[in-house]
Amino acid sequence: MGFSRNSMLLIGLASIASCSATPPPIAASAPTHATTSTQPAAVVSQSPAPESARSDFWLAREAVQGAAVIGRAPANAVGVTFNGAAVPLTPDGFFLIGFDRDAENSASLVAEFADGRRIERYLAVKPGNWDIQHVNANPLGGAKTSAEFQARRGAELARINGARAIKVASDGWRQDFIWPLQGRISGPFGAQRVYNGTPGSYHSGLDIAMPTGTPFVAPADGVVVLAAKDPFTLEGHLLMVDHGMGLNSAFLHCSELLVEEGQTVRQGQVIGKVGATGRASGPHLHWGMKWNSARVDPLSLLPARP
Template identity: 70%
Template sequence: MIAFAALATCTATPPQASAPVRDTPVPVERPVPARAPVRSASVPADSTRPDFWFSAPAVQGGLVTARAPGGARAVLFNGTELPLTPEGFFLIGFDRDAENSASLVALFSDGQRKDHYLPVAPGNWKIEHVAANPTGGAKTTEEFQARRGPELARINAARAIRVASDGWRQNFIRPVAGRISGLFGAQRIYNGTPGSYHSGMDIAAPAGTPFVAPADGVVTLAAADDVFTLEGHLLMIDHGMGLNSAFLHCSALLVREGDVVKQGQIIGTVGATGRASGPHLHWGMKWNSARIDPRLVIPAG
């Protein structure tokens, strides 16, 4: 049974410029919401829900569990209808570059509607220099371009899969112990060449270290026999409600596509395949098309 913490107040602060860092952990200087989903006994009962309820403030890169007003038949998020549980719960995620506000609309069977606008606090993104080839496992730009199209097609197909899983309801856990060596949202510079922002959280660990599923889910992609140019051996798990995890640079995968995995189950081992400067686990998360910071869905520390 699910229960969540009451909504916290979030005051948006503008991002501050920061000096470049070199593969070392850096504090995240931005509003940090309550971890989502967070359990408590403070969720309003169905008969006392005149408005939306949220588990945490909205922040760029954040994930929020929400509940619709009592009696709502549908909820629209920025104009798109979201799946609701029978109790009225749903997920919303905010991309690294999300706008500073979001729109929610609850629709009722009698034709009425309830509008709600969420302020979205900004992030404070770092700069990280990485000693790795910009094209990863491809030796030339031409090779990279030829290989990248089919790789992205497989990744997009896996993300399009929707499974029945309640993993999204759980309190997520860290997949592996270790130093956080790369931050979500940081601007990456690879051997002097600017790249896209870092789409996940890097955890440094020795090659061959087992890692576990952070929550229940279904395996949608397991590239055990293929080494993607950037991701290396790639594993993807769908946790339900549009939320999925990706684990990059693995040395080995211990599950197959279609497998149902449980929180804490060993699913692979840490490696340095693909575009990596050393052995580590890259953990990325997406809610639909929004990239999510994994640090905001696990306990601090």
């Protein structure tokens, strides 16, 4: 099942401290009709709720900008929506949600039942703590001129977007993720990047510095949806693995890819080698993750390093 972490919590979704006099976030807009419950749930366990006690939502961790979070719906729920959008449910009621790096400070979860009842919960989304990072790298990456960059970039983005639109059947998202390799973290997720003095976008992944040619492994089961054997301008040799439920990993700047598109990979399987292709200041593995359109921090799914 993959729920052994000590950080797992049964969270009162409207308010962590149910004894607090402070109302839950955006409670003023909560529905008040009789078929909808909006009362906060108490903290009752540090492990997934047993079948006999699934009267409310359970989440594996708190809601934080940049986090991917496994949850479980109340027993007998037939559907769940997150911020108004339907979220797939497993037969035993588990689901996955993600909070973008720039997510709003509140979010909603709604469970729907066959008899028309609804349970609605509001989550207070904690802010992330983002650094500013200066990087000595060419903003154009592997392109020599702006014209070359513009000529190549459209087709590259089309392949990336096409890969992310692929939905696969995989239970990798439910596993306890492992580190793809051990090394120095040279770039945290979410940091505002400045390239040679020119402000850029925030850093969308986690950088792990290791020498060129160092093998890395799949952090969880999944299916390869993109393997760029010809390097992209920014990403270089890019490998993307879909773990199911809208969650995918992207590994950038590789020196070599060891798997093919459409291939199923298993957790711990060697899938590529570290490099410095594309826009990189030195050899490292950039590991980016997205849940649907939300960019999330791989650290939110990883165990603490020893």
